[in-house]
Each structure stands twice: as C-alpha cells, then as structure tokens.
Amino acid sequence: GENVEQHPSTLSVQEGDSAVIKCTYSDSASNYFPWYKQELGKRPQLIIDIRSNVGEKKDQRIAVTLNKTAKHFSLHITETQPEDSAVYFCAASIKDGTASKLTFGTGTRLQVTL
C-alpha cells in the first residue's frame, strides 16, 4: 500500500517567517495530495490540495508544490502568524478497487512564536 512520510515532526518559526513542511509518497499511482490543518482539540480541516497534473498551487499565504518524478510534495506558508500554529497533515490518495483511499503522514506541529 501507499506510504507517506512527513518531515519535520515539529517546527518552530518566528512570526513573519516562512515555514516549509515536506512529504514523500511511495506509490507513483497516487494522484491527489491534500493538506489538513488541525488545531488543538479540533477536527482536521482541508487548507489546500493539489492534483497530480499540476505542479504548484497557491492560495494567499499558502502554497503547495508537487514533484511527481521525485514523489514528494511540500507545503509553504509565508508571513506566518500566531493563528497558523497547529498540526499539519499531508496525505496522498490512490485508487484502490472501487474508491480512492487517503494515506496520511504523521503530522508536523508548527509553532509560530512572537
């Protein structure tokens, strides 16, 4: 099955700096790569996603890049703010039989300090 590795497990940045979280996946058939943000005690919420036919996608301060050849994708957050502090999960989706399944990375705890 698919395997997703995520690094780093923790990341501390100063407010205003950029943060980068990286993920690699194992199955070249994966075709959809979402990123979820989970605040403490809350549910995961989709913040951005990218499909395998696109190399980069941006939404305000958040961007995701995908390198299909190397099988890795990254989340970039610019001008970080304290409200960006949360756990971020990457995931890869692959079709298996009748449906696609999401495999998640182990998460990155981002702390934005003042």
Place this chain on the structure above:
Amino acid sequence: NAGVTQTPKFQVLKTGQSMTLQCAQDMNHEYMSWYRQDPGMGLRLIHYSVGAGITDQGEVPNGYNVSRSTTEDFPLRLLSAAPSQTSVYFCASTRDRSGTEAFFGQGTRLTVV
C-alpha cells in the same frame, strides 16, 4: 447544513464492552470513512463506504464493524473493546468516491480501561 456530526464526543469503556460510534452527514455525500488518530501516527483508515450497502476495509479494520444502510449514516461498532482501541476517532465524508475534499466530524475521544 451541519456537515458531518459525530456522537458521542467522549466515551469511557471497560475492556470487553461494546459500543457504537455514530456518524451522520447531511451533504448527500457518497463516500464516508472512519479514521483513528493516535499520537505520532497520523490518521489511519479503519473502514470506508462508497454508498448505501457497500463497505470495505481500510488499513486497521480489526476489532471494528461498520454498516451503511442509508446515505446519511455510517456507524462504527466496537465489538469487544480493548485498551489498544483507546484513540480519537474521526468520521469523514466526501462528495464522491474519488476521495477529494474530505470533511471531518468533530471526533470522538474513546478511552478503554
């Protein structure tokens, strides 16, 4: 729309007890799934369903049963709770079986003693 609703939010069980975690969505989504979240392990797929009457196993299905009698509801049953099932459980739904843009419920924190 309420989105995806899970009940209960918290539950303590004794080893060997059984219980059902409820999940309902009002978005007419085709695809529903259950995950468990453990520290340092991300979210792992337990079971999923692509429509009423159709269910399949995910990565960690042992000890859990599911059924999908309606589009809206997808309950998760613990047959005989074990301490290893202590976890936070999330239900999710997506519009179709492509699995894109999953919406999660608020989670159920389960402790088995």
